[in-house]
Amino acid sequence: MTTVIIYALTATTLFSVGLYGFAIHPDLIRKIVSLNIMAGGAFLFLISLAYHTGSPEVDPVPQAMVLTGIVVTISATAFALCLARRIKEKTGQCLLEHRRKDTET
Amino acid sequence: MNNFFLAMALFLVLNILAGLWRVLKGPNPADRMVAAQLFGTTGVATLLLLAQALESPFIRNAALLFALLTVMTVLAFIRNTSYRLPEDEHNENL
Amino acid sequence: MPVGAPPERYGNITVPELLILIPFTGAILCFLFPEVLRRLTGLLSAALIFSNSAILTRSIFQDGARRLHLGGWTEPLGIGMSIDGLSILFILLTAVVGLLVSIYSASFFSAAQEQVLARHFWPLWLFLWGALNSLFFVSDIFNAYVVMELVGISAAALAALSGTSASLTAALRYFLLTMAGSMAFLLGVGFIYARTGLLDMYLVGTVADGGPLMAMALGLMTVALIMKTALFPFHFWLPPAHGEAPAPVSAILSGLVIKGSFYLLLRIWFTVFQNSTVTTHAAALIGLLGLIAVIWGSYQAIIQTRLKLIIAYSSIGQVGYLFLLFPLIFMTPDPAWKTEAWTACIFQAISHGLAKAALFLAAGNLIQASGTDDLRSMRNIADKLPMTTFTLALAGVSLMGLPPSGGFVAKWMLLQSILASGQWWLAAAPILGGLLTAAYVFKILSQSFVSDDKKSCCGNVSFVMEKSALLLALFSILIGFRANEVIFLLSEPVFFIIPGGQSP
Amino acid sequence: MKIYEILSVFFCLSGGIFFLAGTLGLIRFPDTYSRLHALTKADNLGLGFIVLGLIFVAGSIPESIKLVLTWLLAMIGSSSACYFIGNHMYHPPKAGENEDGSGI
């Protein structure tokens, strides 16, 4: 039981730290990295439940969910990075709110 | 016996944490890549020890993968500093 | 009406699966075909989806709600699909708006400079349509997460279609918010799984009772879906995203994608947290946010100068009405005015979807004709584009809620249920909101009748584009007349599926 | 404690020591080149000894072959990585600090 508690607490901490990082950083790349930390937290919570079933064999359903989640997260991250790169090319800034000094094309 | 391997794995994880100090302080990016490379190898060793300690033989595949893929990150690092991808900076007016 | 009555069949194929298979097949074909065939495939699959959703509506009318088990596995293991009155109404809304927007964009993207956009528009749009259809059939919470992610990526890609720096930034802001919301939703799924060990919505509904885990799950999921539906505190991404996108895309985003996440919120509140005690306080908070959204959104719409931004801000206002359902239903156990409240909410969703799509398409016509988005420079469009101005007027009537239109039925039922429920402070929304909506609708219309000598707009707009916008506005008005079918669909036996597969 | 277990413990401990040396080298050494040197030591010898230690307790032959393969791959990977970093440090890229300011 204690293993579950430790990893579930780590999971919620990761989620909260990722949420804070997502909110605090104006830079796009830092926001996307924080989102991946949030995803790591959510997956860790699911797998700590899977381990908790006590039976030596770990519950396969959360594992399948996390596998699907990993592939979904990597494709969403790749799409977001491509958008961020395109914004940088267009506006010379990789920020969501453009500082006045930029050259708005 | 398994406890010994688990203790060794723990020792290596502490090594990684100690190495993190270099990542935080590292004056230039190359130092950080050196640290990342060391963490990759230490990770491989930890996974192998864990595979033995927790009696799950398929973790060795994960260790094998780690050994292979750390090189890719270094290649990406080299690619991005010696030859910048052909980005037309602000003159892009699509 | 026994559930699971023999479904509508062609040989062995039942209709609900087709509603998911056709859009995905169409999307793959559009992606594989050369450009010239993409428009044809898009239109063909749009027509097929429309006809199938009509057939499914008829079969739901006769046989009542229905549950499907994918892959032949029953509930706890496999993923189920549930089709009942609520989902079929949203499917029909998506089909009508989707068909007319497809026809509109067939000619919208044929203009010279838009040629490149069409190549990317059709596959993404059909994927989004397929994702929305499967979202309206969802009955498994992890499946809802994957479908929401599919909707999020395709909607963000469509929002970034026009390629200007403003639309790219708006699309990325929207996409990052959707991703953060999906992560919170996934953690909510984790909490529900921790409490019940089940994933199917209906089974969880029977097992779950109030507790910190379920309260946490409710909070996370509700915040995630409120962010995607652009309710008041999280609405800032909507105006730039919908304002900068091309006209058909903003019609899709504003009319359909917002309704998708709202539908999921309804599905989760009314099945997963059916008999858990955590929902009363949250319902009051959501009602308050809805009220603020109505007033603040409509006010913002009045002070905008760009036409598309006025319509985008009015979306925020109109979405606020939808959330008034929660305080009405959840504050008192099994209220007598349940049917009125439900009808008000669903009618508001459907008539707003139709009217908003019509407004955006008409705005697209105006912008294409006059070349500018600024309202002040759109002088005397009444005599140049009479059809489009008529569409603007009809859609405005439905938004304001004047008698014949669907909007009127929604606001009237809302007022009835508010008075019956005694929560008089909610009444401010329909009354004040209606006035503010009237203000910005008249602001748009007044500009069009002002005639001045200065030579103003006019390119011509293709016949098909004006007709499809007009049809959408007409549907938004006509739905007011077909109220009793909708009420029947929302009435008890057809509507809810009691967990375990039998309708009451 | 059978003889092969003792051997395994001995080799794993020595591997651990080399890893410790590598990490200390990473932290203490003054410039990048000497840190590279520390890194490769930890790599080849540290991992080598741990793999050797594990071979004694590994169940079957294929397992130990996989262990050796992992060690060889890690060695190839890390030595070429160190070569890249060293090369990169020694010849700064032609564009140097890129004039328009991007690149790490």
Place this chain on the structure above:
Amino acid sequence: MDLVFDLIIGLSLAGVSWRIVRAREHFQAIVLFITFGLLLSLAWTRLKSPDIAIAEAAVGAGLAGVLLMDTLGALSSPRERAKVVISLKLLIPCLFLAGLMAYSILYIPEDFQGLGIVVREALPQTHLEYPITAVLLDFRGYDTWLELGVLLVAVLGVLCIRRTDNIKGTMLPAPAEPVGSWIVKLLLPLMVLIGGYLLWLGAFAPGGAFQGGVVLASAGVMLWQSGHPSLGLMPRLWWKILLCSGFLSFLILAFSSLFYTDQLLTHPATKTWILGVEYAATLSIALCLISLVLGSPARNHENKGV
């Protein structure tokens, strides 16, 4: 002993994630994120889920690192320093959220029984030995289908942003020093071999479509990094068909299964059918991920997209 190990892993994960958020330079954050991926796969190993440890190793060390490094190379000025200031206005609600979640974790029921037993009982009917592959491809095949859809739509999105219809990919010059091309020639066949091995392993042991697909994608990205035109050689139609092969195989399965039973997505009795779908899924996952990594940089000057 286990307890100490869990505590150390938990604390280090939390510490590294906090350092990532607080890192002054973007590059430092990315290197820390790669270490975060490593520690996370150690956590998966400890929680006895080798599948996810392999997938995390392949994605965390391989693709995520390369993607972030490439994007950072294009995005930021050299060693751009993020202004990092603690804003209490945001920190307090996040801490409050963490506290709430920590409190509710204590209520996880002791006798928690997930769906493990139900899966084990229903396993014989699926002709598959390994429960996770059975859950992924048979019990919850609809999820996997939609997830392949998400991957495909991400590639479509990248194509839409880049305004092209094929992945010519940026042609990197061959690496100046011989070691670069030598190591690719050596490691590439090994990676393809290991990818196939993981895929084949999936039927009865940890491994399968995802892990094999991600490893093959890493091989493709390495090929690109070595300056080889890689995807450019594949004719455009073939590239598109292979891209959709995973999604299409599920679509065909869904259509065909409708004709003899009334349920969507039921697998026919033979096991070869399920493995065929799995192999198609691996191929399309690998190609989609390669296209995502290659597609995002702008084209070379000569074949600049519209």
